[in-house]
Amino acid sequence: MHYKEYKSVNYAAIADEILEFWKQNKIFEQSIEVREGSPAFTFYEGPPSANGTPGIHHVMARTIKDIFCRYKTLRGYQVKRKGGWDTHGLPIELQVEKELGITKEDIGVKISVEDYNKQCRETVMRFTDQWNDLTEKMGYWVDLDDPYITYKNEYIESIWYLLKEFYKKGLLYKGYTIQPYSPAAGTGLSSHELNMPGTYKEVKDTSLTAQFKVKKSEKSDFLFEAAKGDNVYILAWTTTPWTLPANSALTVGKGIDYVLVHTFNPYTYLPVNVVLAKVLVNKYLSEKGHEGDFEGFEASDKKIIPWTVLAEFKGSELEGIEYEQLLPYVQPEAAAFRVIIGDFVTTEDGTGVVHTSPTFGADDFRVAQQNGIPPIMIKDETGKDVPIVDKRGRFVKEITDFALDYVKEQYLTDAEKETERQKQGRDKYLSVDERISIKLKTENKAFNVQKFDHPYPHCWRTDKPVLYYPLDSWFIRTTAMKDRLVALNKTINWQPESTGTGRFGNWLENAVDWNLSRSRYWGTPLPIWRSEDGEEVCIGSLEELKNGILHAQKDDALSIEQKQKNAYFLELLAENKEDLHRPFVDEVYLVSTSGKVMQRESDLIDVWFDSGAMPFAQWHYPFENKEIFDNSYPADFISEGVDQTRGWFFTLHAISGMLYDSIAFKNVVSTGLVLDKNGNKMSKRLGNAVNPFETLAQYGADPTRWYMITNAEPWDNLKFNVEGITEVQRKFFGTLTNTYNFFALYANLDNYKMTEFDRVPYERLPEMDRWILSKLNTLVKEVAEQYETYNPTKAGRLVQDFVCDQLSNWYVRLCRRRFWQGEMTENKQAAYETLQHCLVVVSQLMSPIAPFYGDWLYRNMTDCIREEAKAKRTHFLHESVHFTTWHEYDASMVDTDLEESMELAQRISSLVHSLRKIHKIKVRQPLQRVLIPVLSESTREKIRHVEEIIKSEVNIKAVEYLDDDSGILKKKVKPNFKVLGPKYGKDMKEVGNFINSMTGEQLKELEKSGELYTNSALATFSYLKLEDVEILTEDVPGWLVASEGGITVALDMTISEELRNEGIARDFVNRIQNYRKDNGFEVIDKIVISLYNNSEMLVNAIEANKEYICQEVQALSLAIVQDSPQDASQIEMDEFLLIVKVNVVK
C-alpha cells in the first residue's frame, strides 16, 4: 500500500499530527535554512502585547502575515521572521494598578517606582504561554525563540540612539500641548481622569459675543463694498471671556453660509455691520426688527433693533481676512489676527465663528499650528515663553487691567473674594469674565453678553474647574518633513489602496507634531538631561551615558548624594545589571558644559515610538548586527489592523522617513475587524467573544484559516460565524479529502505508485487529462497573480473553485471508470498521473492558507517515493510542502480551445439534465439524440471535440447539429446596445423597436448582405448593419428545447423499444449493484444470478442486454428461470418486482 486511506478525517487531528511532525523535525527552521543564499524577503512582526489573552481576531491578522511569508518561501525567498513583544504602555500600568488596588497617585507613595515597574515587567509577559500556544496551534510561523522585547536594555538603547538622531537634526524639541490642567491642584489631568463620573458639572458662565473689527484689504473688500465703506465686524462667541486677551485668530467653517448684517450695537447703539452664520442670525436679532426702521431708530425707545442682510457668502471667502486685536495687552511674535478655516466649527451655538486662542484650546492650538498662527505668550524671567495665565490660574502682570486676578471665580477663597470686592469698590465681587464683558461693552466691542448654562469639567480632587492649558511636552517635528513623508508614502503599495491614499495619506497631510511625552512610569525614558536654565543633552547610547556620569563625578557641581547615586548606577553598569527604566535613570545626574547640574526630563516616550523603532531596535542597531539590519531594511511586507493606521503604520513610516529618508515597508495589508456573526463588535464583557483555542480545537486550524480568508477580503470586516467554518470543512476540505481518498483507494488496489519518470507523454494524454492540466496551469498562474498582489481571498477562492467544480465534480466524476476498470493500461496510468499531479499542485497552492492540511496532503501523496526522490535528487525529495518551490506555470499546457470546449460540454450537459428533469426522464434511461443549433463552424468543432463526454454524461446516443442551412432553425435577433449606443444615442428606442420587430425575411437579408434598408423616418438610420445586432437561436420548432447564455439544446424524447430495454437493463444493473453492496460483497467478487421470469417485458430487456449486464455486475452467468428460486430476494424496480437470487462464486 503506497497511499494512506482515511475512513474519516478530523482536521484538528491532522493539524496536531503535522504540528508534531514540524516540531520533531524543526520544519520551520529548515524552511528558512533551505533558502540560505537565496534573496531575502523581509517581514516585520508588529509586536502584540502579551498582557492580555489572544482573541480570534489575532488568528485572522496572523493568518494574513503567515500566508505571504509562506508564499514567498515557496517562490524561493528566504523569509526570516523575528517575533516581538510590545511591553510598555498605559494598558499594562492600568492593569497593574487595578490588581494592586492603587491609583497613579499612590506610585512613589504606597509603592516605590522600582517595585511598581517590577510588577509591570512581570505582568506584561503573563500570557506569553497562551500566545505561544496559539501561535503554534494556528500554524503561524514566527521566530519566538529569539523575539525582540521592547523593555530590554538593548532595545531601549537603540531607541535612545534614534532619539538622539532626531535631536541632532533639530527634530526633537520641547514645546507644549493643550491639556486639561487643574490650577488648584497644580497638575495636569489625563483623559482617563477627565472621564471619571461626576467630573462634568452644570455651571453658569458668562458668555460673550465679541465684535472683531475687520481691517480693509483686498480680501475684505467685498464686505466693505456691501457695507458701503462703513465699519465691518466679525462676531465670535465664547463661554470663557478670560481667554480673549489670548485671541490670535478666528476660525470659520469653509462650507458654512455666512451673512453680513447691518444693524445697531445693542449696548452703544452705534450702527454696525456684523458677520455671522446665516442660520444663527435669529439668535441675536429678533424677527420684528428685520428690515425695520433704521431712520427712526435714534428717536425710538430702542427696544426693537432694526437689521437687514447686506450680503451672503461661504466661510471659505472669509479666509485670510485680517482684523484688529481685540484686547491688545500682549503682542504676538509673528503676524496673527486672521480668519482661518477649521473643521470643528459648528452652527449649534454662538455665531459660527470660533474665537481662537492657541494657548487655551486644543482645537485652537491645532488649527493655529496648521495655519501658522502664533500664540499670544510672554517671556518669563528665564526667557521662556509662557502663557498669559500662570500655573495658579492668574493673569500675568502684562494683562495690566486684570494683573494677578484669578481667571475663574472658584479659585478664590471667600476671604480673598472679600478683599477683591473692596479693591473693586463694588457691593459684589465681579469675576474677570464679568469685568472683561463690561470693558468690551463700553468700548463697542461686545455684541451680546449673557449667562450660559453648560457642562464644564472639574478636577476630581479639588472640585474646581479645569483649564485647558499649555503644558510642557517633547515633540518630534513631523510637520517639518511632512511633504517628504507624503511623497514617500506614495511609493508604498497599500492594500487596500484607499487606506494608503485616504486614511493614511490625508492624515499625513494634516499631521501635527508628534507628541512624545507621557508622564508615566513604565516605559522608555526620554534620554534628555536638562539644567534649570535650559541647558540640555540628549544621550544616544549607554556608552555616552557612562561617560557623562564619569565626567560629572569629577565636577563639584554635584552634591555628595547625587554623586553617590551616580556611583551606584556606575556600579550596576559595571556588573551589567543596569536597568534603563525609572527610577534608575532618574537618579543619574549629569553636568552641563557651563557646570550646571542636569536632571533627566521626567517624561517617558509614547509607546508607539517603541514599536515604530523595531526595524532598528529589534537588531540592537547600530550597536550590533549592522549587516543583518542592512539586509532586512526596509521590510517587503507588513500587515496589521486598519486601526493601526495612525499607530504602528505611522510611527514606522515617520521614524524611517525622517531619519533615513526611506520607507520602512514596501507592501502593507491593513486588515479589518473580526465581528461576531451579527456584525457586533466582539467583547469579553458582552460574552460574544469567540475563544480561538476552542475554535481551533474543534474545527482545526486549516478550515478556520480558510474560512476567514475566503469569506471576505481581509480589509473588510469579517462577520465570524462558526457555521461558515463547517461549510468550508464540508465543501472544500471534504471534497478535497474525498478526492484524495478516491485516488488512494484505487491506487492501492492497482498497486500504483507515483513515478517522476516514465510518465505517459503529454501528447498521448486523453483530452480529459489535457483539459484538467490546462485548467490546473491556468489556476497556477492566476493564484500566483493574486498572491503577488496581496489578494489572499481571491487566491483561496480560485483554488476552492478548481477543486470543487473542475477537479472533483468534473474530472474525477467523469473519469471514475478509468480508475476502476480493467488492468493497468496507458489510459489508466494517465488518469493516475494526472490526478496525482493535480493533487500535489493543489497541496502547494493551498499551503500558505492551510499549512497543516497542505503539508498533510503533500506528504500523503509523495511519501511513497521520498527515498527514491532523495536518491535521485528529484522534485519530491522535500519532506514538507513548505520546502518546495512554486510549481512553474507551463503555458504550453494551456489549451484555451479545449477549455472552451469543455465548458460547452458542461453547459450542454446541464441543459440536457434540466430537460430530462422537466420531463421526468431519469438519466438511466438512454435517449436517442440531442440537437444543438450552431451558427458557426468553430462552435461546432468545439462541441464535436467533447461529444463523447456529453453523450456519456447525459446518456444520449448521438449529438447532432443543426445549422442555418437546415432551414428549421428559428433565430432571434437582439439589438447590440453597446454598438448602437454611440451611433444613435437618444434615438435608441426607435432603433430598438425596429430590430425587435424584424421579420425572418429581413433578418435573412441582413445576414446575406451585411446590411438592411430600414425605410426609417430617421435620417441617420436608413441602414441597419450586421454588427448592430446579436443573432441567437432560441427555438427548434417541434422539439423540446432549453437554452441559456446563447446555447440551445433540443432533446429527442422518443423512447424506442430498444432504448426502453436498455433503460430497464441499466436499472437492473443498478439494483444488482445495490444488492452486492448491501450484502457486503467485495468489489472483486464474481457472482451468478438467477432471475425469476415474472414479466415478459423485463426479461426481454434483460435478454437483449445480457452481455452488458454481466460485465457491469461481474456476473459469470445470468439465468432466467421459470420458477421462483429458493431463498430468492425481492427487489423493487420502477415497474417490476425482481425475484432474484445472487450468489458469490467462491
Place this chain on the structure above:
RNA sequence: GGGCUUGUAGCUCAGGUGGUUAGAGCGUUACACUGAUAAUGUAAAGGUCCGUGGUUCGAGUCCACGCAGGCCCA
C-alpha cells in the same frame, strides 16, 4: 463634527471601462444518482441592487444629497 469605509436573495459574498433577462455558495423545497456513499448531482422558489434626486437613449455601476453600520480622529 471630520477622514476613510461598507450597504446586492433568508445568510455569506461575486458583479473590468454604464448596455436592457443581476450571479454563486449555504439554507429551503423537489427530484435524481447509488462501487467517491455519514458522499454526490440536477432543478425550483427566493431581489423596491439602502433611500431620494440627477446625468444618460440606457444606471447595481457615474454624480449629488440623505439613511444605516464600522474604524480612526476630534
